[in-house]
Amino acid sequence: MNKSSIKNAVIPKKEKHVRDGYTRNMGPLDFKSRISEHTGDIMTISSNEVVTIPPTMSIIGAVKTMLEHGFRRLPVADAGTNRLEGIVTSKDIVDFLGGGKKHLMVKNRYKGNFLAAVNANVSEIMEENVVSLNVKDSIKNAMDTMIKQNVGGIPVTDDENKVKAIVSEKDFVFLLAGIMTGKTVNEYMSKNIITAPPDMPIGTAARSMINNGIRRLPVVKGDVLVGIITASDIMRFLGSGDIFEKLVTGNTAEIFKVPISTLIKREVVFTVPETDLGETASIMLDKNVGSLPVFENSQLKGIITERDIVRAMAE
The missing domain is CATH 3.10.580.10 (CBS-domain)
Structure with missing residues (x-):
């Protein structure tokens, strides 16, 4: 370094x-008790003004949505039911645009036709095995899940897997400030x-x-x-x-x-x-x-x- x-x-x-x-x-003990005050209520710190996109939205549409709202991740949900199907992040986009393995899709599937590739469905580059939380989960569980799964944001769903909110690292920073x-x-x-x-x-x-x-x-x-x-x-x-x-x-x-x-x-x-x-x-x-x-x-x-x-x- x-x-x-x-x-x-x-x-x-x-x-x-x-x-x-x-x-x-x-002090440290009071800090821990502050976290436990919110146990069982992840919704107290999550953002319920969550923007979702359908799996049929184009990749360039997802990029424009991220840029418009200033988000670096978007849950992908069924347009009719709002049930969670995946998630796409700025790293996925960078990977696709030229950073890594997802860019191979441009070369292999679309024969180098970048215009065709960016108009493909976002479902082609989203993470399907998406980590999620339930609205009844605790803040401590959310923190542990973020660390274990190495993710910076997690959609929060109800018992029917419908997206209700999203919690990010910034929400925890807000809690600690x-x-x-x-x-x-x-x-x-x-x-x-x-x-x-x-x-x-x-x-x-x-x-x-x-x-x-x-x-x-x-x-x-x-x-x-x-x-x-x-x-x-x-x-x-x-x-x-x-x-x-x-x-x-x-x-x-x-x-x-x-x-x-x-x-x-x-x-x-x-x-x-x-x-x-x-x-x-x-x-x-x-x-x-x-x-x-x-x-x-x-x-x-x-x-x-x-x-x-x-x-x-x-x-």
Whole structure:
């Protein structure tokens, strides 16, 4: 891992950014009791304004729906009954557009005809063995399921398998924000992180994400962290008007050679190893990010993600 400094960094203010405007100074025991208060009621933290798509929607239709609503995952449900049939994520889209095995469908099934491929049903790339929760499940069960199944979001269904809500890692971050847990970033951050140079082609970055099972890449130039790109950033780029037109007309090689530096749109927000996870959650919510690079003495030491926070809460 490169020992990197920071360019255009945003240093979080010392005051705590929390959803209700104050910091809850609760110790580890109080934190655990807060989780248990919600036992048996996953719906208290889930989003019931869930957007579903039918399995017959085109792949490009799914991309447009994700971009329109700012989601990185969509439950796929029967149009008539709303029964859950699968799920599609931004990583599935990146995989299909050129990142991994799903892209073979373009070559093999559609003979390289990208336009025909993106108009195929989303059911062709969705995950059919979808992990789901029941509306009667507990928050603790949801956390354990996320960790065990290694997923970032789970549809919530009723006893008839009809989609009623969706719970994501961000919902748990929201639950933790402002609580002083006694647990620090250093205990849960990933220390062996995969980075990428600014001139790495988008196609190479997409394959790196898919092959390594990650959805974000810190971008490092020399010893300077210049930004972070995500699978959603790549999907947004490939699904944009002019770029998408080039894809469907066969200019894929040109598109996938574009450097990832073109995707960096925001300043770097970071944290330090001794930061409490409750404060870290507040920063993530306040800055609308799913991860924070961790710096110590101007050197990149790791990265803390929403999933790391869920893992800490599940212990």
